[in-house]
Amino acid sequence: MSEKRADRLSQLRNIPVFMKLPDSALGMLHGILAARSFHKGENIFTEGSESTGFYIVTKGRVKVFKLSAEGKEQILHIVGAKELLGAVSAFAGAPYPAHADAMEKTTAFFLPRKDFLALIQKEPSVVMNMMANLAMRLQHFTRLIEDLSLKEVPGRLAAYLLYLCERTGCSDVLEIDISKGQLASLLGTIPETLSRILRKMSDKGILEVRGRRVRLLNRKALHDIVNGEKMGL
Amino acid sequence: MSEKRADRLSQLRNIPVFMKLPDSALGMLHGILAARSFHKGENIFTEGSESTGFYIVTKGRVKVFKLSAEGKEQILHIVGAKELLGAVSAFAGAPYPAHADAMEKTTAFFLPRKDFLALIQKEPSVVMNMMANLAMRLQHFTRLIEDLSLKEVPGRLAAYLLYLCERTGCSDVLEIDISKGQLASLLGTIPETLSRILRKMSDKGILEVRGRRVRLLNRKALHDIVNGEKMGL
């Protein structure tokens, strides 16, 4: 049992937001956190519902998204292990501004709002870390707004591929880590359009697609597309 | 002179982020802040440039915006009196993620980054207030993303008009506080499109436009349009 507690404590210690917490606070936190788990596709919270606390994802991935009146989905961001889910709403005491669904089997700790508020009163380092977190998120949203408003779909896709490429060490061949339908939803479009654009890029010799595996053949062209080039008709 | 200092102190006291600061800290802050002023249209900072500090706007308005390769502009938000400009970049030590131009004659206090960092170390209340601020901004961006991706222009316009209406006490006649061109840029479209849509709404008897003055004649229809109604052909 005790090794299990030690396990969970070191798990917590690895969460960036709790990094600098003194052992005592971390131990207290451990006593409060409740482990929850969600199966693939399960809804975790719904837009508009009251926030009772927030989650610290320990395994799996969660998509946070909006839905249009006609059912089209826009993914705002994807939350993975060691990241916080719903923390802003918990902090502000506002209803969740979007839906969250598990994209795969997911486990998370749940921290009730009142305990969270007590924690941040006592531990300023948590607030500082959360601020840094929010700053990054804000920057991500800024880019998303820019992309949606000022770039067209090929530009967004090219930017995403180049981003993935960087994240994975700039190898020429990369694996898209979500389904094409979900990727479409992340890029602010629909599967049909994404499919057509991938086809066109393939035809132009910019890349090669086999399933979720993409090989980049012409990065220069991708950069040009990000910057508004029309890649011929 | 002393009444001028008292004046500026009470001006600071009215800034939400500094609301709860002890007098001593406020006095110190006052000694550090430098007053700056910008004429209409003047650039305050540029996307990608290093953040050396941030501004507290005291008069006027500033638009924070992105530009596309072809020069189209997307306004991210408009910063008015008593609000912070560039605070996130200063906090995170990241380059400014967007451009900022004065929309009219604007005055602001400038707080150098290092003094800001010293302040937030000492005064947790400032961080808490800034978090609350960021949370609101994040929510605003969430809505903007949703609008750009999932609504069409009439929906965004209708939402904006209803929002303005609420802000000004729900009177039927309201005054758009920015030029139509800027409004287009805020809604993620161009002046021509905005013009045509206003015309169509007027033709349908939903509203009446004379210059910047708009009279709402049918709020129900506006709500329907926000929710994806096509308002006839």
Place this chain on the structure above:
DNA sequence: GGATAACCTTGACGTAAGTCAAGAAACGAG
């Protein structure tokens, strides 16, 4: 391992909204 379902691709088509161009109106400085 074969059936059922989920996902992906392709085509034909419609439409919202952007581009280009040219007047009209409003604004601001002298």
Place this chain on the structure above:
DNA sequence: CTCGTTTCTTGACTTACGTCAAGGTTATCC
């Protein structure tokens, strides 16, 4: 007030992208 500049409107045209529909491919599960 008047000239000149900026802003706004309108029209004809183009296009990126969404919709609908159908067939193909890949995954999932007894």
